[in-house]
Amino acid sequence: MAQMSHATFARRALAGMAALAIALIALLFGANQFSNGSYAPKLGLDLEGGTQLILAPRVTGGATVSPDQITQARDIIVQRVDAGGVAGAEVTTQGGRNIVVSMPGTPTKQQEDAIRRSSQLQFRPVLAIAAGSPQPSPSATPSGSPTPGPSGSASPSPSPTASVPAANPASPSPTNKSAIPQALTTEASPSPSASTSTSPTAAASPSPSPSASASTSGAGQAKGDPYSLDQITPELTAQFTALDCSKDGALEGIVDDENKPMVTCDADGAAKYILGPVVVSGDKISDASAGYQTTPQGQQTSQVEIQLSLNSEGTKQYADVSRKMVGLQPPQNQLAATLDSRVIVAPSFNEAIPNGKASITGGFTITEARDLAQQLKFGALPISFDLQTREQISPTLGSEQLKYGFIAGLVGLLLVTIYSLLQYRLLGFVTIASIVAAGALTYLAITILGWSHNYRLDMAGVTGLIVAIGFTADSFIVYFERIRDELREGRSLESAVATGWNRAKRTILIADGVNFLAAIVLYVLASSSVRGFAFTLGLTTLLDILIVFFFTHPLVTLLARRPFFHGGHPMSGLDPDKLGAVKKTSYAGRGRFTTNPPRLAGGEGSAS
């Protein structure tokens, strides 16, 4: 019987809702017991205050900081902060120089570093390697020492589509016998130092044109061959010898100029390097993701790697670099990836990589790798920042704003209760119950999301939730009005509930669907507080649909079977007489006729 299945469905739906609520409560309880959850929602910066970090740019080499750089850095920091959850941080510039990050709660040291780290990824050829700390015999010959560095290996991507080099017909002139990267502009004087001495194989590699387009990496500047050992000047050697990677702050004085060779350590200080100028810079990265490395057979290993996709220019550069370095002798066939001037990995090339897919492996944990991938994706900060001050900040809105907002919300709810009781009589209680259920679920959801996604409620969020009462109530109103419309058409209550629901369902779905669309688009595309709004909107819309489908409708279906509503009691809000339903004369059995609308769906004789 159809009615039985309606009722069964209704009971199951209600049970499902109860199960969901219990599951959420259990999750919240678990979060509190076994993690750092809390039973109250996390509050935003304007309501709870938080931490203010002032970041001052680290200027090296007497360079000045331009307003553009600061603005750019601000935008990138905003993205980084946003990536850490829906926290609603505030990032401003101060005095045209410093960047002020105000974020709710207390960031961990790790979060703090992730925000201010410049995350400049650069690829530089290795010229020399030595152990990180000075050896007993300080006359460390620059070259030739075995590589104690991290055991990274270049992962030759399995798809050797060699299209990229071919797509580079810009300068078909085969550069005369040398592997000097030559700028397209011929004025850039070809390097005076013919680098053939060290690696004859390099010249043999028939590279068409190592087009380091002169504008960016500067590899084509008059400095010459970035792979040449001639770049190791005596002072560089002295610097290299003096460098002790085991000391803290060993790298303080390092000048990281992308056009010049430099001396640096690797991330854990075990090795030190002399590196050539930058051959591929980090701004060529179009995407980055972190994961576990897979073998060519597709099996996952425990090695964490960061996959980089380069843009077309970067692809070209990387292809050229790899092609050239394959033929060099160790350690010169190693390409170091440096992050903020430190070598994270320096793999050697086994073959040319023409497709612009680079991968970095190193001693990361998977979380570190994910953080790093995110930072690489959003781009490097144009400058590094030092933490100048770190202070607690009080809420900008007084606590009374929240208190009175809360009181007002309760008063509003009371008014809504009174109004719906007046309008819908006892059916109004269904509205209230649904709103209360929606409220409880919202509370659970935002509290859990606060724990899992650092979702924080600010003043705009609070008012958004208050407005959501209206949205949620509207779904019931649409539904109830449809039921009433069907009753007016003369349907029996059960039939009216079923038909009214079918019609109301469409309306509720399209109206909520539009809202949900808004939430998704704004969440994906906008930043900072707009994102927070989108999150709240999406959450309340989803909960609204959930409540209407699996709480209100089942409840009404079940109630419609109770004699109180079924009989159209005047207080039920579904009294057909009051609704001006079509009066029918029905045969009530045993020779009696009634002029009331049929009370039961079947059984008694039909009209006329």
Place this chain on the structure above:
Amino acid sequence: MKFSDLGNDLYTGRRAVPVVPKRKTFYIVSLVLMAIAIAGLGINKLNLGLEFSGGSEFRVTSTSLPSDYEFKARDTLGAANDTQGVRVSKLGANTVRVQTERLNDAESARVAGELAKAFEVSTDKVSSTFIGPSWGDSVTKQALRALIIFLVLVGVVLAIYFRNWKMAAAALLALAHDLVITVGIYSFTGFEVSPATMIGFLTVLGYSIYDTVVVFDKVRENTNDAFANGRLSFAQAANLAVNQTMVRSINTTVIGILPILAVLVVGAIFLGPGTLLDLALVLFVGIVIGAYSSIFLATPLLVSLRSKDDAVVDLEKRAARSQAKRAKEAAAVAVPAGVGSGSTAIDQRPVGNHEGVVRGAETPMAHEEEAATVTGRQVHKYAQAGPRNQPKRAPKSRRK
């Protein structure tokens, strides 16, 4: 007259608000409101908060901060309330941060001096600097881009759902109307536009489009019926739809507004001007305007937009013929039908001549028996009363 009766009459069409027939009036009202709002924007520029434009910041360091530091700071700046765009917060244990709109050097020096005096510290304990916007151009640009993409998507989704692009166009026009008027309110009141306000605007936008979609869904239902049975013209069917959803619109708006009204009253009495009050006001105005436009603007706009469509023109002719025929029949059967005869509707509500009835919007009577319902929609008699003489099993609870 009780509210429930009003609902019934609006549903049957016995009484109707002439939304569509009088649409020119509503257009004029909306145009005037929008003109005022736009003029207001021209005269009074929006008062953008320092989150958008940047400003000046002062830091007062004192070993013993009074607990009423906030009031003291505001008082010094001559801004006892929030609308002046002064933000006061405490940094650490003994620094007060005061942010205000951008001041020139002379003013900065003066304010710094006054702050020093108010907090009884020497002037070198007060630092002043400029701060940049936290809601910079890039945030605005991103938000605008997201908004435009959203509007395009909504247009497409609605056009597909309603199978008619003009419905989407009418909904978006109504939306633009709501936003212009809400923004106009801000320019007139001179309220500060803060990020919270922007969120308020977005909420209003969501609400407005939601409201319009709900009304349009009923319009779609009614006009589809009209196209099928040719009894009502497009305008009549649309007008009936607006009236049938009127009770729902009123209820929704009241329920949506009651909590906000509570915030407004509580905020005004206990808090004075501030974010809460600003936000509540923009939402209050936005929701009322949104409800107004969904009823009085969107549907009339749709009727106007579609008035030249071939199908609509054709329907109008069919509806006129059908209504003329029925009017003739009704005149012929002037004698009221007997009670209990089964032609149920006619004795309840004679055609025409009720006060408030708009004749054009009068719903047709049904002739066929099973379609004898108040609006002429077909409801099978089994749905009304169940099949004839079927054995009925008592519910479980009543079985012996």
